[in-house]
Amino acid sequence: MSQHYVAEQRSQYLVALLDGHVVGGAGIAPFLHYREIAELKKLFLLPSSQGLGIGKALTQACLVFAQEQGYQQCYLDTLSSMQSAIGLYEKLGFTHLKQPLAGTLHSGCDVWMLKIL
Numbered sequence: 001m002s003q004h005y006v007a008e009q010r011s012q013y014l015v016a017l018l019d020g021h022v023v024g025g026a027g028i029a030p031f032l033h034y035r036e037i038a039e040l041k042k043l044f045l046l047p048s049s050q051g052l053g054i055g056k057a058l059t060q061a062c063l064v065f066a067q068e069q070g071y072q073q074c075y076l077d078t079l080s081s082m083q084s085a086i087g088l089y090e091k092l093g094f095t096h097l098k099q100p101l102a103g104t105l106h107s108g109c110d111v112w113m114l115k116i117l
Contacts, residue, residue: 024044024054026042028040028063028074037075038066039074040062040076043059062074066117067117077100082111096111096112097113101114
């Protein structure tokens with residue numbers, strides 16, 4: 001997956017290692033036709049690695065990369081059942097949107113958030 005992100009301009013995928021094992025990851029990529037908007041993608045953590053600050057570190061690293069790439073905003077979509085992730089996003093300054101941005105491909109998601117970078 002990281003190779004796909006490297007091939008796509010202004011994109012990156014990070015993985016988190018703990019004791020030599022992959023325990024999480026997160027990516028940043030352009031959001032469709034919006035040159036100024038990045039999308040936070042595929043944030044995941046193994047259950048055993050949750051609560052250690054790894055998700056926060058991954059997300060913050062993605063946001064720094066997005067700023068360095070000239071993005072002005074970061075968009076994400078997720079599920080309302082992902083309360084821990086939503087809490088993290090809120091703490092990092094993401095605000096809720098009433099509807100997805102035009103062009104969102106994940107029709108199963110019911111939470112949409114945006115952060116000004």
